[in-house]
Amino acid sequence: MPDEMALLVADVFEAAGVLRRSGEAIAATEGQTQARWQLLSVVSEEPLTVAQAARRLGIARQGVQRVANDLVREDLAGFRPNPDHRGSPLLTLTPHGHHVLDKITARAADVHRALTADISTGEITRARTLLHRLIEQVHRHEAEGRIPPG
Template identity: 80%
Template sequence: MPDEIALLVADVFEAAGLLRRSGEAIAATEGQTQARWQLLSAVSESAQTVAQSARRLGVTRQGVQRVANDLVAEGLAAFRPNPDHRGSPLLALTADGHRVLDGITTRADEVHRTLAADIPPGEIAGARTALRRLIEQVRRHGAGDRQSGTGIRQSGAGDRQSGADGRAQGA
């Protein structure tokens, strides 16, 4: 069974790489990158601080800050005052940001339909179930703890990098 887990992990990494490249291509249809797509999606339903977005996406605050600054400079997002913390403004989409995100999401939906066309829905659901169980096992056994010595990084609850609508970013 450990060999099967190792093979599954290798498959997940391979799929992640392919999906990341596909996601970059999808985002490029609207002149964006996958990182920008992820942040647009993360703040699409409610404004968030950069730190909140970083936790949700499972990436560094500094990386999100750079992407947020790019989105603001491009007019796709804006920083708004945060009533809870003056030093941490809220990032919110502008009307143009919503338009760009809608365009990317529409293209992603088309790609997802194409990818799923030859895979029975039950198999997709079964794969998701198995993957979610593996994720929970990794979390339960502390495989992200520095003390465990496993070298496996464990992110927070938002590490699936799904958008506000629950869909994974990428193809």
């Protein structure tokens, strides 16, 4: 009998891959990449340092710095002084950045509605609940030293 958890992990990776490709295509409609879209989204809620944004996204600070510099060059974002730390400015969206993010987000919402037309809200909620439980289990096992931290 196949290991159902191993199959679920494989399914999650496959879903992540197809959704990542879909996200790239959606972002490309506004001349952006998914990495830029994610960073625009993260700093749209509140200005963050590059390190804070990297932690929220779960990726390396250096990669976020490169994307942030690209966004600043294209006037989608800007750096402003950080009152808590002079050496770590805050990344914030420009009006143009908000406009581009709004357009990408609206297109993504249209795609998501089409993708889930035959899937009930309850099914999506149950899937999310299961994924959150699995994530909590992984964190718990990491904290207990039962699996190496990620």
